[in-house]
Every structure is written in C-alpha cells, then in structure tokens.
Amino acid sequence: MFRMKLYWTFTKKAFLRSAVYRFDVLSRMGSNLIFLLMWGSIWTALYAGKESADGVTFQAMLTYIVVSQFLSGINGAGTPLWDMQEKVRTGDIALELMRPFDVPLRYLFADFGSVAFYFMFALLPVYILVFLFIDLTLPMSWETWVLFLITAFIGFLIRYCIEMSFSFLSFFLVETGGIVDIFYFAMSLLSGSVIPLWFFPDWLEKLAIYMPFQGIYYIPTSIFIGKITGVEIAFSIATQIFWLLVCYGILRFVWHKASQKVVVQGG
Amino acid sequence: MPIIEVNNINKDFMVAKRETGFLGSVRSLFKREFIKKEAVKDISFSIEKGEMVGYIGPNGAGKSTTIKMLTGILVPSSGTIKVNGIVPYEQRQKNASNIGVVFGQRTQLWWDLPTIESFELLKEIYQVSDARYKQNMEIYQEILGLDEFLNTPVRQLSLGQRMRADIAASLLHDPPILFLDEPTIGLDVVAKEKMRTFIQEINRERKVTVILTTHDMEDIEKLCNRMVLIDHGQKVYDGDISAVKERFGKIRTLVVDVENGEATFDIVGAEVVKREANRVWLQFNRDEISASELIGRITQTHSIKDLTVEEPAIESIISRIYQEGFEEKLVSV
Known part of the structure; x- marks a missing residue:
C-alpha cells in the first residue's frame, strides 16, 4: 500500500528544514550563478562573434547554458551524494530499515520538499531576472513548455535513481572517492550540462547518446531551445523513460542487496 | 505466553582478516581472507x-x-x-x-x-x-x-x-x-x-x-x-x-569509627581493606563470621563511635563476574 500522506509529510518537513538553512540556500545560489557566469563567458569566447555554429545560434547556445544551469540548480538541491554516504557510514540508514516505510521513496519525497523551497525562493526569482536582462530565446509554443517540464522532471528522476544507487554502493565499499569521481564526471560531461552533445566528437556523442545521463540535462534543454523538435521529441522521451525504468531497476537492486547485506553482515 | x-x-560475522606489513597489504589486495567472529x-x-x-x-x-x-x-x-x-x-x-x-x-x-x-x-x-x-x-x-x-x-x-x-x-x-x-x-x-x-x-x-x-x-x-x-x-x-x-554478596564491609585509626585488628574472617583518619573498613565473609559477632569482637579491644555495614553494590558483583567468570564464582563462594 502506498501511503501518500506519509511521504507527503516528508516533503513538508524537508521544505521546513530548508527554511532553517537560509545561508546554505544563498551560498548555493551564489555558486550556481558563478558557474553560469563562467560557462556563459566561455561560450561567448568560443563563439567569438560568430552568429551560429553547428546550426545553433549564439543566442540559443547562451539559452542552453542558462537553462542547464537552472536545471543543475534543481538537481543539486536534494540530499547530496556525500550526505547519503555519511548516513550509510554512520548507520543511520540501517536504522531506517526498522521503520515502516520505503527508504528510497522517503528520500525522494524529502528531496521534492527541499527542491521546492530552493526553487521558490532562490532559483525562480534569480532566473526570471536573468531572462529579463539577458537577450535569450524563449519557447514560442506552450507545447514546448509542457514538454520541457515533463522531460526535466523525468530527468530529475533519472538523476535521483543514479545518485541514490551510487550512494548505496558505499554499503559495499570502504573508500568511495573513486565512485564519487566517476559520478560527477558522468554528471557534468556525459549529461551535456555544460557542452551540448552536438559539439562532441562523433564517437563521444554516440557514447553519450547511448547512456542515461543525457536524459538529465541534454534532452530537456535541447527541447527548450528548439534543437530537438517534432518526432525527435517522442524518440527522446522514449529514451528517457527507458533509462528511467532501467535506473529505477538498478536502484531497487542495489538497495535490495544493500539492505540484505545490512541484515546479514551488520552494515 | x-x-x-x-x-x-x-x-556470526565474517570479518576480513588484515594482513600486516607491506607484502601482506599487497596480498590482501588480491586475496582476502575472512575469519568468522561469533558475536x-x-x-x-x-x-x-x-x-x-x-x-x-x-x-x-x-x-x-x-x-x-x-x-x-x-x-x-x-x-x-x-x-x-x-x-x-x-x-x-x-x-x-x-x-x-x-x-x-x-x-x-x-x-x-x-x-x-x-x-x-x-x-x-x-x-x-x-x-x-x-x-x-x-x-x-x-x-x-x-x-x-x-x-x-x-x-x-x-x-x-x-x-x-x-x-x-x-x-x-x-x-x-x-x-x-x-x-x-x-x-x-x-x-x-x-x-x-x-x-x-x-x-x-x-x-x-x-x-x-x-x-x-x-x-x-x-x-x-x-x-x-x-x-x-x-x-x-x-x-x-x-x-x-545472595550468591555473590556474602562478602560485606563493616565501616567503624574508632578512637585510634592506627589500631590493629586481629580477627579471623575479617581484614582491613581501607583506612581513613579514624575510620576503618573491614571486609568479612558472612559465612565465616556474622556482623554482630564481628562487632562484638571489636568492642572487646576498641571503643566504637559509629558503625555501618555495607552491602556489596551489584556493580562490584558484576565486575567480579566479568573478570572471573560466573562458573568459577559459583564453585569458589
């Protein structure tokens, strides 16, 4: 039985919890803006006054960076990887095993709460200003907006499943530095968060296309700027859903193995 | 019910055995040995x-x-x-x-x-x-x-x-x-x-x-x-x-205040375990000598101003069981 009211309570409490850490929200917003400035400048320099490259105008490219930075703000507002690993290390997660709820779902719903807070009080106001003061392209049709929101949400879920699976790996490993590096590398490069996939060398683009990470930033952002259109959108969403199911399956498997290990081996 | x-x-827990020294650590990188720990x-x-x-x-x-x-x-x-x-x-x-x-x-x-x-x-x-x-x-x-x-x-x-x-x-x-x-x-x-x-x-x-x-x-x-x-x-x-x-608490302590703290007590079944100014702690086994008997013996040679009999705290009993094991104590007491 799915107890919506219980998980919704986690969302509410996480929202309140974020309100406690106002400085954290501010500093995170600050660093998000610094990255935006950095990548914006890099792409301005790379375009070097050219109108377009690979069929993408400079304005569209700048919009791509702004939107993907916005999404990375959303994706970074949940329980971070290191925090989950800490919970595994101290045994807090093991204790949650004796509670009558599902642990992966409980953290997902808590993340909804902290993301909602960060979105309402930091990201949304700041990015409205960014769109007002910088000349960027906005989707013309409402359908594009809706598709963007849907793909961004699926992307969020994919990222959650991958990040949680990586956190639960620390049940099996003592030293997790290498795992964390792989995760952040894939997250920043293969997802297309700072360099769109179409600028990749062919082999890398092929590789990235066949991986789940592009569903997090590349697909929603490309839909936003109109780089992915028409039937390609349907194909992209199908790819996202496929990867979401796979990643969810992996998360379930890793969690199952981890909780089994806890109960047999004591964590 | x-x-x-x-x-x-x-x-039982399986605990990875740690090898010592450089060669040992290299070896354990490839082949881990586990030992069973019975918790x-x-x-x-x-x-x-x-x-x-x-x-x-x-x-x-x-x-x-x-x-x-x-x-x-x-x-x-x-x-x-x-x-x-x-x-x-x-x-x-x-x-x-x-x-x-x-x-x-x-x-x-x-x-x-x-x-x-x-x-x-x-x-x-x-x-x-x-x-x-x-x-x-x-x-x-x-x-x-x-x-x-x-x-x-x-x-x-x-x-x-x-x-x-x-x-x-x-x-x-x-x-x-x-x-x-x-x-x-x-x-x-x-x-x-x-x-x-x-x-x-x-x-x-x-x-x-x-x-x-x-x-x-x-x-x-x-x-x-x-x-x-x-x-x-x-x-x-x-x-x-x-x-x-009952089992372990047969050893008791009598605390007496006497006029002379340096006084010697020569009583079978009791021994002085601590002295502090004019106060003396005497440990005795209830089976060998009763408290009243002991007090009687002391009053023969010393005048007692004050006295208390201390029962053993459960703590000291437990610590003795921890250290000496339960079975042994059963026999020895």
Whole structure:
C-alpha cells in the first residue's frame, strides 16, 4: 500500500528544514550563478562573434547554458551524494530499515520538499531576472513548455535513481572517492550540462547518446531551445523513460542487496 | 505466553582478516581472507508481558547485536526469534509497530527541526490517530516536561532533554515492547533519576515490556527484577537480581569509627581493606563470621563511635563476574 500522506509529510518537513538553512540556500545560489557566469563567458569566447555554429545560434547556445544551469540548480538541491554516504557510514540508514516505510521513496519525497523551497525562493526569482536582462530565446509554443517540464522532471528522476544507487554502493565499499569521481564526471560531461552533445566528437556523442545521463540535462534543454523538435521529441522521451525504468531497476537492486547485506553482515 | 521468545540464536560475522606489513597489504589486495567472529552464541530466553529485564554484559559481549536481531535489523545466523508473535526479520515493518527503540548513542529525531516536528513525522509514520497522539503527547509532556523544549531544534537540546524527547518519540505509537539501549548514558544524576521514574511508570501503568541494556548498575537495581547477563556472546546468568546478590554478596564491609585509626585488628574472617583518619573498613565473609559477632569482637579491644555495614553494590558483583567468570564464582563462594 502506498501511503501518500506519509511521504507527503516528508516533503513538508524537508521544505521546513530548508527554511532553517537560509545561508546554505544563498551560498548555493551564489555558486550556481558563478558557474553560469563562467560557462556563459566561455561560450561567448568560443563563439567569438560568430552568429551560429553547428546550426545553433549564439543566442540559443547562451539559452542552453542558462537553462542547464537552472536545471543543475534543481538537481543539486536534494540530499547530496556525500550526505547519503555519511548516513550509510554512520548507520543511520540501517536504522531506517526498522521503520515502516520505503527508504528510497522517503528520500525522494524529502528531496521534492527541499527542491521546492530552493526553487521558490532562490532559483525562480534569480532566473526570471536573468531572462529579463539577458537577450535569450524563449519557447514560442506552450507545447514546448509542457514538454520541457515533463522531460526535466523525468530527468530529475533519472538523476535521483543514479545518485541514490551510487550512494548505496558505499554499503559495499570502504573508500568511495573513486565512485564519487566517476559520478560527477558522468554528471557534468556525459549529461551535456555544460557542452551540448552536438559539439562532441562523433564517437563521444554516440557514447553519450547511448547512456542515461543525457536524459538529465541534454534532452530537456535541447527541447527548450528548439534543437530537438517534432518526432525527435517522442524518440527522446522514449529514451528517457527507458533509462528511467532501467535506473529505477538498478536502484531497487542495489538497495535490495544493500539492505540484505545490512541484515546479514551488520552494515 | 511469553511476549518475546528467543531460541538458540547464533550470529556470526565474517570479518576480513588484515594482513600486516607491506607484502601482506599487497596480498590482501588480491586475496582476502575472512575469519568468522561469533558475536552471539546459542542464546535463549523468554520474556513475559510486563516484565522489565536488564540485559547486561561488558563491551562487545553481544548486547547490541541481540537487540538488533530483536528489532529485525539483523538476521540471526541460526535459531528462532519471536517478538509478539512475529518473526522480526521476516516482517520487519510489522514488527516495527510493536516495538519502541531508544538508542542512547544516537537520536531518532530530526536533527535540524524543532522537536515537535519529529513527533508529527512519527505520528504519520506509525499512523497514530489524532486523538491518541494528543492524549499521549499530553501525558509525556507532563511526566517528561517536554513543554520547555518542544519548539527548540533537536541539535540545540541538552543531552538530558534529547533523551527525554527520544523516549517519548519511541512510545508515541503505544508499542507493547520497549528496547532501551543505554538510555541513561551520559546523563547527570537528576536526569537519570527522571528517566528511571518514567520507565517505571510506563511499565507499571501501561504494562509495557522493557528490555534494557546498560552499564549503569543503578539502572538495573532500581528498574529490573530480572537480569540476563551475557559475556563473549554467551548467556552466563538469567534470573533474579536478588539471587545474584545472595550468591555473590556474602562478602560485606563493616565501616567503624574508632578512637585510634592506627589500631590493629586481629580477627579471623575479617581484614582491613581501607583506612581513613579514624575510620576503618573491614571486609568479612558472612559465612565465616556474622556482623554482630564481628562487632562484638571489636568492642572487646576498641571503643566504637559509629558503625555501618555495607552491602556489596551489584556493580562490584558484576565486575567480579566479568573478570572471573560466573562458573568459577559459583564453585569458589
């Protein structure tokens, strides 16, 4: 039985919890803006006054960076990887095993709460200003907006499943530095968060296309700027859903193995 | 019918063997050897509804491992466990609604939120009805004095307040069984006393079955009638606390204030263990010489201003059992 009211309570409490850490929200917003400035400048320099490259105008490219930075703000507002690993290390997660709820779902719903807070009080106001003061392209049709929101949400879920699976790996490993590096590398490069996939060398683009990470930033952002259109959108969403199911399956498997290990081996 | 039944449980852990030295570390990179560590060996006991049982043993004896098996977080390697008719590790979540757990070393409350928020969350988790929640909160607020800090974030609570909040949190869903893992650790005397009174009260009034692990023997003496003593994963004693005292408590101490603290006592069956100014501590075995006999013998040579007979604290008994083993003591005393 799915107890919506219980998980919704986690969302509410996480929202309140974020309100406690106002400085954290501010500093995170600050660093998000610094990255935006950095990548914006890099792409301005790379375009070097050219109108377009690979069929993408400079304005569209700048919009791509702004939107993907916005999404990375959303994706970074949940329980971070290191925090989950800490919970595994101290045994807090093991204790949650004796509670009558599902642990992966409980953290997902808590993340909804902290993301909602960060979105309402930091990201949304700041990015409205960014769109007002910088000349960027906005989707013309409402359908594009809706598709963007849907793909961004699926992307969020994919990222959650991958990040949680990586956190639960620390049940099996003592030293997790290498795992964390792989995760952040894939997250920043293969997802297309700072360099769109179409600028990749062919082999890398092929590789990235066949991986789940592009569903997090590349697909929603490309839909936003109109780089992915028409039937390609349907194909992209199908790819996202496929990867979401796979990643969810992996998360379930890793969690199952981890909780089994806890109960047999004591964590 | 017992509310908790434990039959011949064992728990083994596989621990990676660490090789020493450079070559050893390189070798263990490729081939790991494991050694079996037996944390709990063939333990059985059963506990009736409403009992308060002290589960004690030195560090690393297997206390927490047993508690974790009872809560369902750990699966025993062999043997059977039933808690309120349920096998804990098979129906972990169902078992959860039957038990309340307090780990003195860690909190189950949400660190950054006001204490009341954690209670509200637990209310949802355990599906406590509004009426029940309100009623329970009123009772706990009164006995535990939660009012003064309900709106304070948990991280700002003192240890005593946190423990009070934690125990109230564990009882919010009216579990028939309560596991307390070192509930008084680190508390000051007053806070300890409050905690004990509360535990006594819920045991008496709600017939909550309590299992308590602790290193504070006063907890055991004041709260429990029965104790289960384990050492190196094995049960060494299970029974009345008074029986333990009876068995091991034959050594008593007579404290006398005499006129001359340097005085010598030459009495068979008693020896001086401590002197302080004019006060002398004499240890004697009740079987060899009775207290009145001893006092009589002393008054023959010295004038006594004041005297007391000290019974052995359970603590010193336990520490002797830890050090010397239970069986040996049975024979030697």
